[in-house]
Amino acid sequence: MIITLKKDTPKNEVERIIKSYEDRGFQVNNSQGSNYHILGLIGDTTSLDEKIIKANPWIEDVTRIAAPYKKANRLFHPEDTIVEAAGIKIGGNEKIVIIGGPCSVEGEDQICRIAQEVKDAGGTMLRGGAYKPRTSPYAFQGLESEGIRAMAEARKRTGLPIVSELMDAEHIDEFVENVDIIQIGARNMQNFSLLKAVGKTKKPILLKRGLANTIEEWIMSAEYIMAGGNENVILCERGIRTFEKYTRNTLDLSVVPIIKEKTHLPIIIDPSHATGNWKLIESMSLAAIAAGADGLIIEVHDNPECAWSDGAQSLKPEKFANVIKKGRAIAQVIGRDL
Amino acid sequence: MIITLKKDTPKNEVERIIKSYEDRGFQVNNSQGSNYHILGLIGDTTSLDEKIIKANPWIEDVTRIAAPYKKANRLFHPEDTIVEAAGIKIGGNEKIVIIGGPCSVEGEDQICRIAQEVKDAGGTMLRGGAYKPRTSPYAFQGLESEGIRAMAEARKRTGLPIVSELMDAEHIDEFVENVDIIQIGARNMQNFSLLKAVGKTKKPILLKRGLANTIEEWIMSAEYIMAGGNENVILCERGIRTFEKYTRNTLDLSVVPIIKEKTHLPIIIDPSHATGNWKLIESMSLAAIAAGADGLIIEVHDNPECAWSDGAQSLKPEKFANVIKKGRAIAQVIGRDL
Amino acid sequence: MIITLKKDTPKNEVERIIKSYEDRGFQVNNSQGSNYHILGLIGDTTSLDEKIIKANPWIEDVTRIAAPYKKANRLFHPEDTIVEAAGIKIGGNEKIVIIGGPCSVEGEDQICRIAQEVKDAGGTMLRGGAYKPRTSPYAFQGLESEGIRAMAEARKRTGLPIVSELMDAEHIDEFVENVDIIQIGARNMQNFSLLKAVGKTKKPILLKRGLANTIEEWIMSAEYIMAGGNENVILCERGIRTFEKYTRNTLDLSVVPIIKEKTHLPIIIDPSHATGNWKLIESMSLAAIAAGADGLIIEVHDNPECAWSDGAQSLKPEKFANVIKKGRAIAQVIGRDL
Amino acid sequence: MIITLKKDTPKNEVERIIKSYEDRGFQVNNSQGSNYHILGLIGDTTSLDEKIIKANPWIEDVTRIAAPYKKANRLFHPEDTIVEAAGIKIGGNEKIVIIGGPCSVEGEDQICRIAQEVKDAGGTMLRGGAYKPRTSPYAFQGLESEGIRAMAEARKRTGLPIVSELMDAEHIDEFVENVDIIQIGARNMQNFSLLKAVGKTKKPILLKRGLANTIEEWIMSAEYIMAGGNENVILCERGIRTFEKYTRNTLDLSVVPIIKEKTHLPIIIDPSHATGNWKLIESMSLAAIAAGADGLIIEVHDNPECAWSDGAQSLKPEKFANVIKKGRAIAQVIGRDL
Known part of the structure; x- marks a missing residue:
């Protein structure tokens, strides 16, 4: 799952977000573009809900990479x-x-x-x-x-x-x-x-x-x-x-x-x-x-x-x-x- | 409700259709155009189902005039x-x-x-x-x-x-x-x-x-x-x-x-x-x-x-x-x- | 073409509308239901525009019966x-x-x-x-x-x-x-x-x-x-x-x-x-x-x-x-x- | 821009793709998940076309992060x-x-x-x-x-x-x-x-x-x-x-x-x-x-x-x-x- 942060997101907010996912067992890949700051979550994201993640006003967008279904996959x-x-x-x-x-x-x-x-x-x-x-x-x-x-x-x-x-x-x-x-x-x-x-x-x-x-x-x-x-x-x-x-x-x-x-x-x-x-x-x-x-x-x-x-x-x-x-x-x- | 018949619908088929609606209590208005033949049904059409009427291959189209709801109307x-x-x-x-x-x-x-x-x-x-x-x-x-x-x-x-x-x-x-x-x-x-x-x-x-x-x-x-x-x-x-x-x-x-x-x-x-x-x-x-x-x-x-x-x-x-x-x-x- | 008038349309308005189409060469079939008053226009309707007809506030709806195209038909x-x-x-x-x-x-x-x-x-x-x-x-x-x-x-x-x-x-x-x-x-x-x-x-x-x-x-x-x-x-x-x-x-x-x-x-x-x-x-x-x-x-x-x-x-x-x-x-x- | 590769993409193909974007001036962030392999392109992506990138059969999906417009942005x-x-x-x-x-x-x-x-x-x-x-x-x-x-x-x-x-x-x-x-x-x-x-x-x-x-x-x-x-x-x-x-x-x-x-x-x-x-x-x-x-x-x-x-x-x-x-x-x- 890819989380796009606004480029002016404060450093401590970025760290807080990264830690919150690491605490839930994800590996977080952190990459800084010229206009956006991007986090890649690695792990089983089926139980994550994009709509909750997006409630953070520093988060611009959330993109799911892996399909949200397992048994049918x-x-x-x-x-x-x-x-x-x-x-x-x-x-x-x-x-x-x-x-x-x-x-x-x-x-x-x-x-x-x-x-x-x-x-x-x-x-x-x-x-x-x-x-x-x-x-x-x-x-x-x-x-x-x-x-x-x-x-x-x-x-x-x-x-x-x-x-x-x-x-x-x-x-x-x-x-x-x-x-x-x-x-x-x-x-x-x-x-x-x-x-x-x-x-x-x-x-x-x-x-x-x-x-x-x-x-x-x-x-x-x-x-x-x-x-x-x-x-x-x-x-x-x-x-x-x-x-x-x-x-x-x-x-x-x-x-x-x-x-x-x-x-x-x-x-x-x-x-x-x-x-x-x-x-x-x-x-x-x-x-x-x-x-x-x-x-x-x-x-x-x-x-x-x-x-x-x-x-x-x-x-x-x-x-x-x-x-x-x-x-x-x-x-x-x-x-x-x- | 308006029923549009194909223009070459046989006369006895038109009569049969008209009679079937008259028998159910509708007044049927019959009008012949150059390319279509049109029947207008007058009465309470809420219980009629367009999808059943259309099964007749002589019928080109069915148009509802009155709304199909009564209590909310x-x-x-x-x-x-x-x-x-x-x-x-x-x-x-x-x-x-x-x-x-x-x-x-x-x-x-x-x-x-x-x-x-x-x-x-x-x-x-x-x-x-x-x-x-x-x-x-x-x-x-x-x-x-x-x-x-x-x-x-x-x-x-x-x-x-x-x-x-x-x-x-x-x-x-x-x-x-x-x-x-x-x-x-x-x-x-x-x-x-x-x-x-x-x-x-x-x-x-x-x-x-x-x-x-x-x-x-x-x-x-x-x-x-x-x-x-x-x-x-x-x-x-x-x-x-x-x-x-x-x-x-x-x-x-x-x-x-x-x-x-x-x-x-x-x-x-x-x-x-x-x-x-x-x-x-x-x-x-x-x-x-x-x-x-x-x-x-x-x-x-x-x-x-x-x-x-x-x-x-x-x-x-x-x-x-x-x-x-x-x-x-x-x-x-x-x-x-x- | 079928024109649906509101049931309380004044008689002289109905007559005026009918005459306006007869003057343009259409035959007009007039039928009165319990809640609506319906006019059927018979003739070549390809040049009529539903959107203009509907501007009359007494007109509830307009339904085209014949297709609006001729050469492709x-x-x-x-x-x-x-x-x-x-x-x-x-x-x-x-x-x-x-x-x-x-x-x-x-x-x-x-x-x-x-x-x-x-x-x-x-x-x-x-x-x-x-x-x-x-x-x-x-x-x-x-x-x-x-x-x-x-x-x-x-x-x-x-x-x-x-x-x-x-x-x-x-x-x-x-x-x-x-x-x-x-x-x-x-x-x-x-x-x-x-x-x-x-x-x-x-x-x-x-x-x-x-x-x-x-x-x-x-x-x-x-x-x-x-x-x-x-x-x-x-x-x-x-x-x-x-x-x-x-x-x-x-x-x-x-x-x-x-x-x-x-x-x-x-x-x-x-x-x-x-x-x-x-x-x-x-x-x-x-x-x-x-x-x-x-x-x-x-x-x-x-x-x-x-x-x-x-x-x-x-x-x-x-x-x-x-x-x-x-x-x-x-x-x-x-x-x-x- | 995020490029999602299939997990079994051969190593030399991944390297070839990364190099092709580095040669065009992008910084490429490479991250390997359990089921997918993800590349993040950093740079001005307005002139990249997702439809061309996706033609590579190893590429599962392409997601644009930055908007494709500049002057209106x-x-x-x-x-x-x-x-x-x-x-x-x-x-x-x-x-x-x-x-x-x-x-x-x-x-x-x-x-x-x-x-x-x-x-x-x-x-x-x-x-x-x-x-x-x-x-x-x-x-x-x-x-x-x-x-x-x-x-x-x-x-x-x-x-x-x-x-x-x-x-x-x-x-x-x-x-x-x-x-x-x-x-x-x-x-x-x-x-x-x-x-x-x-x-x-x-x-x-x-x-x-x-x-x-x-x-x-x-x-x-x-x-x-x-x-x-x-x-x-x-x-x-x-x-x-x-x-x-x-x-x-x-x-x-x-x-x-x-x-x-x-x-x-x-x-x-x-x-x-x-x-x-x-x-x-x-x-x-x-x-x-x-x-x-x-x-x-x-x-x-x-x-x-x-x-x-x-x-x-x-x-x-x-x-x-x-x-x-x-x-x-x-x-x-x-x-x-x-």
């Missing part, structure tokens, strides 16, 4: 983590996973019918929302426990493992018991109470990136889960908020190589929420695979127009099958399978 | 709401409230000492974090219940009502019992489970705007609390995330007149989190008062350099007193008191 | 435009073009040597900056005319057509005479004087998207050039500015299918400026091809560390060849050639 | 610069200037009439657009030379100095001769050819911040003008582009104290373009004065509904007079006059 864990969910392996050089299903579970018939179509198209897992985070209190809030039960039935019939979003710690036992991957939604990426709660389980966690969270903050949220004892974290990019209004969000595919460089965790892409528009899903799915993603999570509905939520971003099963077919050919070009 | 509730917390009135043409205190409660001595300084400087309420949302799992997470207890002691000694952040529904009874205003933090603005939980209480709620949430989403989160039965909502702007790197966030003061136009709720400003830099707090506080804000929430610490969190954005008590003094003079120019 | 020009530059066709289902070369021309030897490497690797055109837009007045500003001359020499030796950025109208004759595609840089996307100037030529124009410009504004800048008489416009996405700090910009690949839906113009991708980091270029290039882009423009330098500008985002020739090889295989999956 | 020029335009002083502790006038000059009668109203209301300068940057090629592009002539006539009649936007270097002589302050618009903030051109004059330049430009880039554009020999630069904030859709842009008032800390130049605020909405102008104007701005530039039109551009963001003269009256009282609170 590729530097200390060079091999890829492969997360296993109900027998399906995600990450490393494993097969690319394709998770399909409706935004909301609307009933047992609907989810079982769509599950079969996802399976027939070549999908490997089933997604479905039982507890729904909705912007409006007047919108459909999900079938809740009844939805989880219906998904479990769909798994029984098709064999597809299931992914669903957990919105609060109160329902964690229900999810641990019934769901194969627990999703933490974008709006809860920094709901630290919830992160701590899932960190105490051993379930695979699909951690979506927040609408306006940096890659570093996202990795720090993974670190929360891992620091709690659960290293089965899968990261999921679902678009970030920008000034552009044509798409609901802006899909940031550059995170694929970045996450693979900075961490050892699997990364999958959600083109449905990223674009909000079914017409863009095929091209963004193929692009994600070409970029090296470990999987896709795509909304599939057999009658999007009558879906109870987010129909505009759902693919019909035949279009979903088409994405898988072309995606497989692209995967092979880059040495992966699907 | 100035249109249906023209008089200002005045929220009362422990005898202090917030909103309307009441005195501007000044809430001061440390980012984190660090112990009974610290919070009682700072509470006295906030009071002496002319502050009207005390803030302090007991449960802390921290980006890093390795950072100080707050004194928790011990912090709430220490704040209650500070209230007893100084008479200042207290404001603190609730991070999960599990602690709601502790907050209802001990705290005068419950704060919902920016990262939890769309934690809908938590919004529903506080909507069931009668406590005043300070609802911070999310880092990347639009004004409409923010009002919709207030609507969640109000729809649950608790109309004591105070909105708080604390800066939004933009491309600019010099400040931690960008303070959006235009929300002050906008919130007053669109809603009847009080709006206060948090210049500490908005800027992340104590040097900018005085000017942004005065600007907020000039813009018409109903209050300020400012971090105050008697030794920012040794604060356990966010020292860089804390004012020393004498600077805080200075903000209040100048702020009072500005308030008078615009016909308010402080 | 796919609606009025369904077939793909294929731009031809020195015999190379760009757009439609033509071969994907690969433009490679250094950020800055550093001398005749350098540009001729790199041109040969671009050609050997399978590149189809040569890029190089002679006039350089640099953030700092103290940075290298380009070899100017000497750079254009060196590029012309590289074309003579290799046969590769050349692309270079024009920064002001003063040099337009030099560019028309010596360059095959004139690039308008991101920072000049709304330099309307420059757009008008190149609109008077017949040269192919590579129009980069501005750092913070919406897709609609970008198409409107293409419309400027086309309205001036030059329909040879190629759009180029090079990343947009967001809150994320790890990459220089955020590459928005969703523009590929959007531009193809909204316009008939070719669209190419610049992964070098979009990411600012050579380690991300291969994956983003392959993703762009999978998404359906008509071409790539990539910085190539045989000694990036000694480049006079932007070395961090330049590929070495062997890595560039590798991108082309894999890109060709991906192009074939989606039915294109490269 | 408060560090080397501690006293406030006061820019003088036709006898009016801007900056330092001088009177706050109020510049009013229409978006577009529409004719001699209109501009002379509005000029008189600006003067009567207490305004100190007249603004008006003769050459207009418009998003659409089909929108009114300004009266051009005829507009400049009409403004000169308004100055003759009222004595108010005039401000107008220069869009290309071609018209620079006309502006130097006829205009008191030359405005560089937001869209041209990084039109470096234009910055160099006005840097060769001695006219005061009003440099608007670009829609998505950082404070540092904005100061660098001022540096371009100053490096060319013209130190009469006034900075003008006019809102930045964010995800929020309710306002046209987001006004960033924190730039006022930041510009005063980092530079010695005057800073004024344009609430009209920042908000795009006349209803927000009064509160944002008063906030700007409370924040310490050296002036305001406000659109004023006596018939906004019939304005030829941007009527929605124009104040009527009586509202403009009201802003000045309240603004004066606020100015006095913070020790300024208006």
